[in-house]
Amino acid sequence: MADAASSAVIGRNAPDPELLLDMFGKMILVRQMEERLGELHKQGRTRGPIHRCDGQEAVGIAGTAPLRASDTVTSTHRGHAHYIGKGLDPHRVVAEIFGRVTGYSRGKAGHMLIADVEQGMIGGNAIVGAGIPLALGQALAHQLHGRGDVAVTFFGDGAAQAGICHEAMNMAGLWKLPIVFICEHNEYGLTAHARYQSAVEDLVIRAAGYNMPGVKIDGNDVLQVYETVGEAVERARAGEGPTFIEAKTYRLVGFSTSDMGGYQPQAEIDAWRPRDPILRTRKLLLELTGEERIRKTEEEAITACDKAFELALSDPLPDASEADVPEFVGAH
Secondary structure: OOOHHHHOOOOOOOOOHHHHHHHHHHHHHHHHHHHHHHHHHHOOOOOOOOOOOOOOHHHHHHHHOOOOOOOEEEOOOOOHHHHHHOOOOHHHHHHHHOOOOOOOOOOOOOOOOOOEHHHOEEEOOOOOOOHHHHHHHHHHHHHHHOOOOOEEEEEEOOHHHOHHHHHHHHHHHHHOOOEEEEEEEOOEEOOEEHHHOOOOOOHHHHHHHHOOOEEEEEOOOHHHHHHHHHHHHHHHHOOOOOEEEEEEOOOOOOOOOOOOOOOOOHHHHHHHHHHOHHHHHHHHHHHHOOHHHHHHHHHHHHHHHHHHHHHHHHOOOOOHHHHOHHHHHHHO
16 A cells, blocks of 8 residues: 555645644544553453554544534444544543543443544444444434434444444445445454455455445555545535445554454564554654644643543542433433
8 A cells, every 4th residue: 555644645635734733643642541541451440451443543533533523423342543533532531431420421331332422422332343233323314314414433344244234334325325434454353364254355345236435545544544534424415325445454452451462473563563653644744744743742642641541530430329220321
């Protein structure tokens, strides 16, 4: 794939330098957040393992940047970049992960199920592929309401093999629904390489079978992701139907913080490290904005992460009276 981030070629829908700085800062924030969550998991302070997206941040951040608040997003069990990209408050995200009352679901959801309807984040999902049909229903609602809103669903290459993915894409193509399917193809479904899960290497060829455009992109190139998703969203808003985007990327760490590892060849990891989207975006920004603006953005992202953890870990836990889930659902 072409290294567009190093070429500094700005396309029709490319972000201006300020937006690119914003996406760069958000990618750093997500990386910092997940690294700290990983450390705290080792100390036994998180509720269950954490699913990190090291190396995949460009898909989640740039894939949500072209959206407006009324556009809806369904995420996966690896959704921190989607949450931050869609505009959720890092403090409330961290608070939710640590079960604090200030979290988006008052501490009852955990890191895989964070949602905020006001920002159009319908939620992560611990069930592989389960967010896809939810997004399909949102797309149908958007079409019926006629307000020009779009549904975006993120899923992995493992979820792309699930029957519900094929059913949803067929219906979206049949009814020309305003939905963008974004496959984060990170080469591994849990511990199994994609070659053991799919009969084809490039999943994008399936789009033709559902009568929708299919685009394969370098998912570690923030500009390609932003431009491609932006065009697909514009197409959906115009009533021209769905798009399938296959973003080739790579998970630089294990499936979760409980992963014992050993199934990703070290040579493979080493080959992907130079393609880290944060490094590549930094290189591009160096040409566009200079070192001083970059360092300022990096410092602000780290400070925001510090503040999110400091506040969240000092926030109170929910009152025991909220333990009854039906009452909680009714109240919120």
